[in-house]
Amino acid sequence: MSVIRGWCPTAHRPMEAGDGLIVRVRPRLARVTRTQVLGLCAAAASYGNGHIDLTNRANLQIRGVPESQWPALIERLCALELVDPDPALEARHAVLVAPDWRAGDDTHRIATELAARLAEFPDLPGKFGFAIDTDAAPVLQDDPADIRLERDVTGGVILRADGRARGVSIPVDDAVSALLALAEWFVASGGRAAGRIARHAAALPAWADQDALPAPAGPPLGDTGSTLGPVHGVAFGRIEADALAALMTPSATGLRVTPWRRLIVEGGAPSPRSEPPGLDVDACVGAPSCPQATVETRTLACRLAPHVEGRLHVSGCAKGCARARPADVVLTGRDSLFDVAFDARADAVPELVGLDAAHILAHFGAS
Template identity: 50%
Template sequence: MESGDGLVVRVRPFRGELSAAQVLALCGLARRYGSGTLDLTSRANLQIRGVTAEDHPVLLEALGALELIDADPGVEGHRNILVASDWRPGDLTDRLYGALLPTLPALPDLPEKMGFALDTGAAACLREGSADFRFELDTEGGLILRADGADAGRAVTEGTAIQALHEMAEWFIDTGGREAGRMARHLRKASLPDAWQQAAPRATAPATLPGGAILGAAFGAIDADALEALMRQTGATALRPMIGRLFRLRGGVEPRAADVFVQDAGDPRLSTHACPGAPFCPQATVETRALATRLAAILPGPLHVSGCAKGCAHPRLARVTLTGRDGRFDLVKNGAPWDTPSRTGLSPEALIDLKDP
């Protein structure tokens, strides 16, 4: 994907997990071919920023050698799968992933942004993650398939789950879902069959950071040097990216307290949006993340601080959006970075204690 600081190359970990060797190699690739920063995305993927067009083919070869890209383009192009991060080998989540992955090329030609969630771990934790087809557990512990945007789902068994997914995907295409692009948008105009809305999903578990094995990345940005140091210090055997800008370490010792990673689930930097800004992006004329850190502590969110009007970090509405322009900021209320601002030409100093925009 094109961004202001070069290409952004997304890495989708298989089964939502990277081995320690893959993590260390990815850190090296981020330094060699990118800006030295990895993004943790809303879909629990990782991205290498700042890649040049010339380096892109070489980087893809390296990712392929690390077994981070599926050899089948039909699988790779639709491998948007959110996985409960507490899965264990052979459990329901693991088995569903093993059944889903090879069936992706056989599904109808869905829009590329559509995705799947396997929210079948010990507690429901993926409700806020971006997905269109959701395998979940109902209030009695039974397996269901729920269309995103519907309050209830269809009771299935492990043996019928994939066939039910095919039927839902075909219904989406046959009823004009491609024009909507996403399931929840489509359901605003189309009605699911009643039989697919009979089982209520279990309640979502509260967001916590239960112990040092789960850490957060402020603004979703992970410094490759810091991540490499963390992996070596803990001796972790694997890393599992999570939604909410969190990641789980598997194995090893508990990490020592470090300011570079977030250890408080209530830290506003986990929900505030800010691009790298100047001087890291040539499109930006303002610094972003230091200001976003200060404002996030005093402003109710969502807050978005963008280095330019492209709004790469959050190209959608926010309660408060600050857009960089010629070294100053324009203020947009309840809008997107490109919307008409209510105030213009604000200096960074004037925004330090902004409380009532």
């Protein structure tokens, strides 16, 4: 039985995994400076096992941290201004920001004000978050957030509760106050019990329940690149500390972190697009790194992906940490074997049960 946790690891509240503690860093405004990148990499190598994961919330996770090294790691991350020394404030930095922002644009202005006003927000469930996505074509509509600020079809800014097709038009200068008001309503109306706004049964307040339609989503970053610098793809979201540090060439000023397993190297030297195998396949760390997984995931995912039509998700257990949404083909580990479902999540009722890796490969013609 998989243990479903209602929270994500933070720096001050790390999560135990098979390879040690997971310590999560939440880059402010989706950006990490050159100095911070190099400091983070050195800390990951000194206090962890050198593995750094990119999450679907555009966070960076340092893995393999022994409990005895955790206090020193936190001290170092706070000194780098990557973590707030106040655990309560750090817990409120669950903010997803469209990574292509420019200084002074609406996304930058709103995200900066939100960061300065987080102390005003109520305590929210561990997985509750915000998305600031006010480019002409929103890019975060499929990424996890509970309250979104994005463009509507007329070019204005709207506030939209996740799971609702429409939102309410908001002046840019009032955007953060509107976020705060909806977060306060969520708590006051009993939302903590639901955990996420899309699961909350209470009707939205009348002022937030309007008919503004969000603009159509923009193309994924991987299809268009970035004018800020070269885009580096990270297979399965895992990168080694020395490889991440190597991205900081002399001209690079920092990184923009995305929720799509891609890093934008600000000012980096032009290079061929890096699209490694496994970049668009979903697979958690699996066994033995995760104590709840009973199967290895990523080697099988790489072998199987070329033979699967559509999106492939290989999950070490029914939690489905690597992908919350349905995939065309999903393999879920159970008792050292795999169950298979189609157009489903990892916790769906399977159509095939109890297959080992060899049988999986044969079934899809990959043996």
